[in-house]
Amino acid sequence: MVHMNKTGWSNPYILQKFRERMNLQPEEVANQALALSRSHFVPVSQEQIKEWEQGTSLPNLEHLETLSEIYQCPVGYFFLDELPEIYHPLSYRGLAPEKEYKLSPITLQTISRFLELSDWIADLVEEYAIAWEVKFDRMKNLDVDRLVTLERERFGFSERVRQQWETTEDCYNWWRSQIESLGVFCLEMKLDPTEVRGASRWVKSRYPFILINHQDAETATGRVFTLLHEYAHLLTADESVACDFRGRDSGIGLEPDANRFAALILVSLDEFLEQLEKIERLRFQQTWSDADLDLIRKPFFVSRDVVAITLQELQLAPANFYQRKREQWERRKPWGRGKRRKPLTKKERKVREIGSSTLRLLLTLDNEQKLPILDAAYALGMKVEKTTDFIRWARQIMMPND
DSSP: OOOOOOSSSSOHHHHHHHHHHTTOOHHHHHHHHHHHTTTTOOOOOHHHHHHHHHTSSOOOHHHHHHHHHHHTSOGGGGGOSSOOOOOOOEEOTTBOGGGTTOOOHHHHHHHHHHHHHHHHHHHHHHHTTOOOOOOOOOOSSOOHHHHHHHHHHHHTOOHHHHHTOOSHHHHHHHHHHHHHTTTOEEEEEOOOTTTEEEEEEEETTTEEEEEEETTOTTHHHHHHHHHHHHHHHHHHOOSSEEEEESBSOTTSTTHHHHHHHHHHHHSOHHHHHHHHHHTTOOSOOSOOOHHHHHHHHGGGTOOHHHHHHHHHHTTSSOTTHHHHHHHHHHTOSSSOOSOOOOOOOHHHHHHHHHHHHHHHHHHHHHHTTOOOHHHHHHHHTOOHHHHHHHHHHHHHHHOTTO
16 A cells, blocks of 8 residues: 655655564664664654654654664665565574564564675675685585584584683684684674574575574573574575574474584584483483583583483483473573673674674775775764774784784
8 A cells, every 4th residue: 555755755654664563662762762872873752753653743864864773774765655565585483473573673673684784795795706715515405413423524623622612602702713714604693582593594695694692591502502503504595594583393394403413513422421421310301400401511511402402312301301491491581591701892792793704804805995984884883983993903803914
């Protein structure tokens, strides 16, 4: 249905529909706008939002730029006569059917940003003819046991590597750097942990991306599991975006295989059985307490997910054990059962968000004087001068001898 724009400026109907599409109330929009005002966006009030949607007053261009940032859409959409069709190649993997159109604003905004940022990165690679090498091939079928052996060899992962880690952050950083070294773009952003664990996609069938929730339930150990789970999906994925939503039966599709891959690559069955024997837990149990799981996982730097999946794999727990444990964990609040990370600077947080692959691409383009600084500022969510300063700082960190 066409809703003619009679204001000569923004369309009230479109403004309202884009807010509703993000499942935001006017008060929530105003709160997000206030937070954005600490950078370079103009704040808006909930009263203004209501007036603009009713057509009793008009926003100026700066107001529309703020709404554009919050609603994750171009400013030009606000001037249309009808709501545009927006195609997201999104697979609602693991999402409870009743939640499919009721995702939280933070989930919708982050997924939109993930799609936009990954598209922009892929376009940069192709527009400037960057020789970007992806060092693995996709497979038609996921033979988990064979793949675990091959990937452990590819990464050079062994007990000797594990012994070099002192913290779970060391574990996570090692695995992320290994996967990024294969040409994967790993992005880490804030998501609603009750809804989304991670996502993955191939862009233009050539460039692999992984999204990791930096609010995962078990901090670094949870993010390692997510990272390897999503990597397993990249090995077999098509062009669509696969989001690892919570709430749908984990026995659907490739989810059990991806779970098994993540668990078995982190801890071999022999290592696991040896640990069970050592702590005198080598037996079937109808239920295992979280204290039991923590005791088992202690030497491995892994999440409770890995332990629950492996107990089920070894038939030392009931067939639905992992699903039941996940449901228990998801009912608990607050999220984040592990230790907090040390505080990061704004620049360090940006590096964490975009990852070393993206940063390497930006530095390559800057070194060749090809980096489109205005586009980079928009994509990174920074002022132009801050973007220039960030690139200069990143070069000193990544390429200290240049």
